[in-house]
Amino acid sequence: AQSVAQPEDQVNVAEGNPLTVKCTYSVSGNPYLFWYVQYPNRGLQFLLKYITGDNLVKGSYGFEAEFNKSQTSFHLKKPSALVSDSALYFCAVRDMDTGRRALTFGSGTRLQVQP
């Protein structure tokens, strides 16, 4: 079975400070990992993904995420938060080789960036 954990329901950060949104995963084989963002009253938007290669992946809006196989983590980061980054963030996983082909999502983390 594949699963994702986002241990923080909400993350608060001041504008201009670095932000981290945590994600850990569990799969039988190797993972494909994704981050999505959901702005109020809007659909989910793809931010970035890890497929293979460099453990640090860069995505939209200045976000990046680091794949750590030993810790089974894929934390989302941004060096300098903006108020406009305030949204609901979802981590998702798909097993690379076996198991369910549909994406499995975490429960989401609400990011609140204060001016």
Added chain:
Amino acid sequence: GAGVSQSPSNKVTEKGKDVELRCDPISGHTALYWYRQSLGQGLEFLIYFQGNSAPDKSGLPSDRFSAERTGGSVSTLTIQRTQQEDSAVYLCASSLEGRGDEAFFGQGTRLTVV
């Protein structure tokens, strides 16, 4: 089309009625997903279609829920004898067939059962 299209965007129905939700995926995408999201909460997997393979129905919460995908394109999610706990936003997504391909989501259908 340019993106995943879902209709209707909003649906209010009486308890016990049947509803049909429609999803039009991105042209050329062979994978199609349905998820359910309760207010401000996470995404609950419902069903997954991939090409001509048998769908993964393991997320359907009860036999009142069913879905079909005709001609490998448009999909319809049907909820029979709706209950108040079915109220949620139903999200459809599509992707190319590779496991590394990201899914693109529609705007969702907000279902309210009164």
